[in-house]
Amino acid sequence: MEEIIKTAGIAISSVLALAVLFVIVRSQWTIWRQERRQEKQHIYNK
Amino acid sequence: MPQPLYLIFFSANLAFILTNLYGWLLKWFYRPRAYDEDFLRLFPAQRAVGWLYLLQVLELPYLLNIGQADALLYVNAFSVLVFSLQMLVMCEGYFFPEVHHRLSEYWVFLPPIVSLFPLFLQAFGLIRLPEWHRTATFIIVSILFLWYFWRTICMALRIGRAVRRANEDTYADSDDFPTRFGDKIQWLPTGICVLMAVNFFIDDPTAKAFRDVLFTVVNIWFCIYTLNPWRKPFDITAKTTETMSAEPDGLSSDEKDETTASADETQFRLTDDRYTELSHRLESLLSDEHIFTEQHITADTLMQRLGINANYLTEVIQRSGYSSFYDMISQHRVRHAISLIRQHPDRRMADIAYDCGFTSQSSMTKAFASQGKESPSSYRKKA
Numbered sequence: 001m002e003e004i005i006k007t008a009g010i011a012i013s014s015v016l017a018l019a020v021l022f023v024i025v026r027s028q029w030t031i032w033r034q035e036r037r038q039e040k041q042h043i044y045n046k
Numbered sequence: 047m048p049q050p051l052y053l054i055f056f057s058a059n060l061a062f063i064l065t066n067l068y069g070w071l072l073k074w075f076y077r078p079r080a081y082d083e084d085f086l087r088l089f090p091a092q093r094a095v096g097w098l099y100l101l102q103v104l105e106l107p108y109l110l111n112i113g114q115a116d117a118l119l120y121v122n123a124f125s126v127l128v129f130s131l132q133m134l135v136m137c138e139g140y141f142f143p144e145v146h147h148r149l150s151e152y153w154v155f156l157p158p159i160v161s162l163f164p165l166f167l168q169a170f171g172l173i174r175l176p177e178w179h180r181t182a183t184f185i186i187v188s189i190l191f192l193w194y195f196w197r198t199i200c201m202a203l204r205i206g207r208a209v210r211r212a213n214e215d216t217y218a219d220s221d222d223f224p225t226r227f228g229d230k231i232q233w234l235p236t237g238i239c240v241l242m243a244v245n246f247f248i249d250d251p252t253a254k255a256f257r258d259v260l261f262t263v264v265n266i267w268f269c270i271y272t273l274n275p276w277r278k279p280f281d282i283t284a285k286t287t288e289t290m291s292a293e294p295d296g297l298s299s300d301e302k303d304e305t306t307a308s309a310d311e312t313q314f315r316l317t318d319d320r321y322t323e324l325s326h327r328l329e330s331l332l333s334d335e336h337i338f339t340e341q342h343i344t345a346d347t348l349m350q351r352l353g354i355n356a357n358y359l360t361e362v363i364q365r366s367g368y369s370s371f372y373d374m375i376s377q378h379r380v381r382h383a384i385s386l387i388r389q390h391p392d393r394r395m396a397d398i399a400y401d402c403g404f405t406s407q408s409s410m411t412k413a414f415a416s417q418g419k420e421s422p423s424s425y426r427k428k429a
């Protein structure tokens with residue numbers, strides 16, 4: 001029983017971890033892109 | 047366990063505990079000179095972060111019994127439950143400091159305390175639990191993990207909404223939204239919660255050692271970050287007039303708190319005459335002067351032109367039927383863009399975007415979408 005719970009737990013938490021990692025990477029990518037755009041705008045305005 | 051392996055696991059855990067203790071001392075007792083007087087106001091979650099660090103001392107049973115199954119079970123369960131909860135407390139204190147919580151809302155800490163206490167005693171060798179306790183622990187911790195995981199998701203979404211709301215009250219273009227601290231760390235509690243869960247279910251001293259090393263590095267980075275005397279506070283403007291979604295469990299927003307009242311329930315501060323005068327002047331700025339065509343316009347510009355403060359401006363905007371400053375400017379820009387597209391179907395979209403005050407063509411497309419309109423090119427095709 002314990003092994004079943006452990007295996008299921010590893011599977012579910014790994015899937016959740018991958019999903020969260022995907023969301024984090026995507027949001028950080030969007031933030032990075034926005035910061036680059038703002039920098040270019042700032043340089044252009046100068 | 048072979049001696050070298052024991053030494054590695056012991057060192058990793060000891061480093062983790064010591065960096066946590068150092069972090070606790072910094073959070074509770076260190077005041078950067080730049081913010082000496084206002085420190086607690088600008089960085090409201092210092093005590094909560096300090097508690098998170100201090101609580102890691104409760105990993106001591108594992109440090110004294112490296113590799114032992116009972117101690118490992120206790121320390122992994124402790125990490126999953128207490129870390130997740132304390133990070134929720136931290137986020138609540140950092141991003142929503144104006145929300146006051148009753149002591150009774152901290153009942154969410156009871157299930158982990160009740161389930162961890164017997165394991166804590168067993169880890170120290172003070173009691174011997176029955177054989178089925180391991181299976182029961184895995185079941186209980188799994189249920190609690192799923193509940194806390196859900197709460198970290200809700201917290202992340204709440205932070206995202208609050209940051210967006212603060213941005214929409216100040217800026218008229220999503221390209222101008224500053225990337226604040228909140229955007230960068232809103233998913234951190236969720237990520238840490240699942241990492242701890244993966245470590246718990248693997249139930250292996252090697253995985254625990256990896257976890258210790260990873261978080262020791264994070265702690266060292268965080269201590270260096272804390273020691274920076276010029277670090278900027280997170281500044282979510284406390285215009286919390288949106289209704290935060292009430293959570294059914296503890297640590298929920300107090301709906302009766304005035305600072306979290308919905309727009310409909312906001313107490314109007316302006317008299318009707320004053321509001322009428324201001325709304326006419328605002329309408330004149332928008333319809334006659336086309337102030338919305340100014341790029342990078344912010345709420346400060348309107349405040350200066352109308353001679354009012356942020357609270358009054360928000361009230362005028364909302365009483366006029368707009369949800370935010372961003373919504374008001376977007377509506378006017380989109381209407382103006384549609385009329386320009388119809389009048390000059392051959393003009394470049396980028397030129398029309400700049401004439402309407404957008405910082406880019408993509409920003410114009412986003413504004414059309416946010417207003418529920420078709421894309422600008424659809425209007426051109428119809429023209």
